[in-house]
Amino acid sequence: MKLGKPQSNSNKFEPLLRVSGLGKHYVQRRLFSRQKIVVNAFQDVSLTLYPGNTLALVGESGAGKSSLARCIALLERPSAGKLELAGENLLVLDREQLFPLRREVQMIFQDPSSALNPRLTACEIIAEPLLIQREGTKSMRRARALQLMEQVGLDPAWERKTPLDFSGGQRQRLAIARALALGPRLLILDEALSNLDAANQTLILKLLADLQAAHSLSFLHISHDLRLVSEFADDVAVMYQGRIVESKSTWKLFASPEHSYTKELLASVRSVESIVLERSA
Amino acid sequence: MQVLLQVKDLKVSYRGVDSSQNHAVEDVSFEIAEGEVLGLMGESGCGKTSIALALLGLLSQEQAQISGSIQFRGEELLSKDRNSLRAIRGAGISLVFQEPELALSPVMKIRDQVSEVIHAHNDWKWQRCRAEAELALARVGLADSPRIFSSYPHQLSGGQRQRVVLAQALACNPALLIADEPAASLDARSQGELLALLRDLQRKLRISILLISHAPEVQASLADRLMVMANGRIVEQGPFEKLYRNPSHSITRAMLRNSTPSTAAEELNLEMVR
Numbered sequence: 109m110k111l112g113k114p115q116s117n118s119n120k121f122e123p124l125l126r127v128s129g130l131g132k133h134y135v136q137r138r139l140f141s142r143q144k145i146v147v148n149a150f151q152d153v154s155l156t157l158y159p160g161n162t163l164a165l166v167g168e169s170g171a172g173k174s175s176l177a178r179c180i181a182l183l184e185r186p187s188a189g190k191l192e193l194a195g196e197n198l199l200v201l202d203r204e205q206l207f208p209l210r211r212e213v214q215m216i217f218q219d220p221s222s223a224l225n226p227r228l229t230a231c232e233i234i235a236e237p238l239l240i241q242r243e244g245t246k247s248m249r250r251a252r253a254l255q256l257m258e259q260v261g262l263d264p265a266w267e268r269k270t271p272l273d274f275s276g277g278q279r280q281r282l283a284i285a286r287a288l289a290l291g292p293r294l295l296i297l298d299e300a301l302s303n304l305d306a307a308n309q310t311l312i313l314k315l316l317a318d319l320q321a322a323h324s325l326s327f328l329h330i331s332h333d334l335r336l337v338s339e340f341a342d343d344v345a346v347m348y349q350g351r352i353v354e355s356k357s358t359w360k361l362f363a364s365p366e367h368s369y370t371k372e373l374l375a376s377v378r379s380v381e382s383i384v385l386e387r388s389a
Numbered sequence: 390m391q392v393l394l395q396v397k398d399l400k401v402s403y404r405g406v407d408s409s410q411n412h413a414v415e416d417v418s419f420e421i422a423e424g425e426v427l428g429l430m431g432e433s434g435c436g437k438t439s440i441a442l443a444l445l446g447l448l449s450q451e452q453a454q455i456s457g458s459i460q461f462r463g464e465e466l467l468s469k470d471r472n473s474l475r476a477i478r479g480a481g482i483s484l485v486f487q488e489p490e491l492a493l494s495p496v497m498k499i500r501d502q503v504s505e506v507i508h509a510h511n512d513w514k515w516q517r518c519r520a521e522a523e524l525a526l527a528r529v530g531l532a533d534s535p536r537i538f539s540s541y542p543h544q545l546s547g548g549q550r551q552r553v554v555l556a557q558a559l560a561c562n563p564a565l566l567i568a569d570e571p572a573a574s575l576d577a578r579s580q581g582e583l584l585a586l587l588r589d590l591q592r593k594l595r596i597s598i599l600l601i602s603h604a605p606e607v608q609a610s611l612a613d614r615l616m617v618m619a620n621g622r623i624v625e626q627g628p629f630e631k632l633y634r635n636p637s638h639s640i641t642r643a644m645l646r647n648s649t650p651s652t653a654a655e656e657l658n659l660e661m662v663r
Contacts, residue, residue, distance in 0.1 A: 168576040169547065277435025303573075305432045305603030307643035332576050375579040380646055383609040386635055 113362070122195065124293055124326045125157040125180070129173055130189035130268065132172075132179050149175035150350040153189070159293065160324040164337035164358070167313040167347030173330045176347070177298050181215050182206060194293070211241060211290035218299035220279035230257065231267035236290045256285040260315060277308035290318065297329045301336055313340060333378045338362065346370045382386065390422040393446070393564055393597050394482075399449065399457035401439045410454070413439040415621045417457075421565065426591060426598045428612030428629065430605075436621040439660045441567045445482060446474040462564070480510045483558040483634045487570035489550035492557075493542040499553045500526065500538040503560055513533070525560040526553070548579030552586070556559055559590065568593075569601045569645050584610050605645045609633070617641045 109307060131151040135144050150172035157163045179186040184197060191198045193212060201209070212249050214237075217223040224233055234253035238244060244252070254264040260281040271279055280300065287295055297316075303311045317340055331337045338344065338358050345355040346367065353367040365371045401414040409634055414436040421427045442448050443455055446466060459466040461481060466474070478484075486492050494502060503522035508515065513599065517536050529552040530536055542550055551571065558566055570588065572580040583590060592599055599613055607616060616626040617640060625638045636642040 168578070176467065251486060276434065303433065305430065305644055306605050306646040307640060308432050310646075327505070357486075378606060380605045380609045380633070383606060384630065387609070388630065 120238065121158070123156045123192075124159045124194055125155070125191040125328070126190075127153060127155040127180065128190045128192075129154060130179065130186050130191060131174070132175055132184065132186050132188075148350055149345070151188075153347075153352050155352070155355070156317070157294070157326050157328060159326055161342045162320070162322065162327040162329055162340055164341035164344045165328060165330045165347060166332065166334050166337060166344060168332055171347045172350040173332075173347055174298055175330065177215070181213050181296055182210070183215075188207050208241075211237070212292050213294045213296065214287035214290065214292040214326055215296045215298060216280070216283050216287050216300040219303055220283045220296060221271065223283055224279060224286075226271050227270045230262070230274075233271070233282060234285045234289055237286060241290060243290075252289065253285070256288055257320050259288070259319070260285045261311075277304055277311065280308070280312055282303060284312075284315070284319075288323075291323075292325070294326045294328065297327060297331075299331055300329075302331065302333060309336065334373050335379075346373065390424065392420050393423045393425075394421040395458075395460040395522075396420070396440075396444075398460040399443060399459065400455065401436070401546050402454050403452060413453075413621055414443070417618075417623055419598045419616055419623070419626060420535055421599060423564070423597055424591075424595045426600055426611050426613045427497065428615040429599060429601045429610040429618065430603055430608060430615065431618030432603065435485065435618045437618060438569060441484065441569050441599070441601060444567060445478055445484060451487065476510070478562065478660075479506055479558075480561040482565045482567065483561070483563040484565065485554050485568045485571050486556045487573050489547065489554045489563050489574070490502050490542070492554050493550060495542055497543070498541060503553065506557050506560050506564065507509075522556075522560065525556040528559065528590070529553075529556045531556065546574050546579070549581075550583060551575060551583055555583075555587070555590075559594070559596075562594070563596065565597045567599045567601070571600075571601070571602070572607055573604070580607075599615075603644070608645070616659075617644055 130153045132149045134147045134149060136147060137144055153176060155163065162378060163178070165173055175184070178184045180191065188198065193209065198206065198209065228236070231250055231253045234256050235249040238249045238252060243249065254267060257264045257267065262278060262281050262285065271282065292338065301312055304312060316327065320327060329337050329341060341358050342359050343356065344361045345352050346366070346369065347353070348369040354361065354365070354370050362374065365374055392577070399414055399417045400412070402410045402412045402560050405411055408616045417440065429437050429440070436499050443460060446469065450454060455467060461477065466477070500519060500522050503525055504515065504518040507513070507518040509523050511518070523533070526538060529551050531549065534552065537549070542553070545553070566586070575583060586608060598611070600608065602608055612629045614627065615622050615632045617632070617638065619640050625632060625636065625641050632641055633645050636645065
């Protein structure tokens, strides 16, 4: 049995992910009352992501970015719209039919400390997705985990260490190795760099870019930090109060922002240099 | 300027499960003058928070071994007992954490939460503590117009909650504020507002701040001097502008993002990813 993903027959020009008219609302019930309150997390969201590309999704906290990410990863069911992965409509499938497809979309979260089980060793953490998808024997899974550790820049000799023994940057590398274990085609990075210092942000960005080139991965990169995502995104979608208000290529967004919120977002991007100049003035 | 806090050869090590010692902080020495903002940068896991906890005496002997010397206004903190430490916490040195959600009680109105701090440090009647609490809240820019004082934390925005925590921290006029990633959980706009507020209050009240943050923008807008840590040791410290313009260490340069991403990645790969 071969580990990793089966060879994909995807066409470079066919979108990997196509989201159209997607919406999600939550219904809150009041205690001792029949009244229901409908909260719209996001509505009428349409996005297209091509193989090997990066789409950045930016917006302030509470704009619905993370709810959208969770819906695309099908951790939650969207309440309206269409979600297609490599041409297949995911929302008509049931749990069992979805199970083999889950390997195609993996998520990396903001806080690696809470995303990793503190009682498992590095090797067990990376091999867990393989175990869940019932792939290979124990020794094959371990070999694959060690190979992945090497790929993300962790010393395979650390296989028996637990997350607490790693620094923040190393923990995020561990989370990336786990996400890569099943050979996904789409990685959703939900604020995956915001908890890291600038030095580690640079290193992880470099690692992600290398991995993208090597495996033609697609990234959906969610962040409130426009400066950070613009460094390696092909396109940017700006989300404001649950809707996508602007979506275009990165250089176009910087050159000619249209929506007032986008303009405000661009204005809030301040370089360290400008702050230093201001304080010496 | 007078020295407010002097730390010499501080070492903090934690006991592991198999009775091994994990050295979190090694031979760290620094000073903070009165009215000065000292920035502390470093990757997560390098010992920044351990320093903050050690300064406040929040690490118990069972958890950690601390050696060296911490002098606050000339008094040695490491030899103090629990009660005298409790008097210093809040009134002499206070702390603002990253997560205001965790620092506030979810079942108490915010005016009462601030009053409680004042009540703990003064022999005043509750009435007077409440009045002082209102002043403290007003100082951080929270007005009672939409009945903010009698709301619960979940009814406020993240930026407002962080202001409440700041009001608590400043309520008893501490000489030193330790701010551990004070703006990290806020979005760009509230982050800018909080930093501007912190700068105004620091100048007005002439307090010293130990500012722990990995964000170069945060350090650039507040820090007078900067200290960069890696693996529990200080790699460089000096005036902020000197470190920004002429860093002598590649980690400092990359932390302050004063280099292009690709060259930084190459330099750092040698040092940080072992």
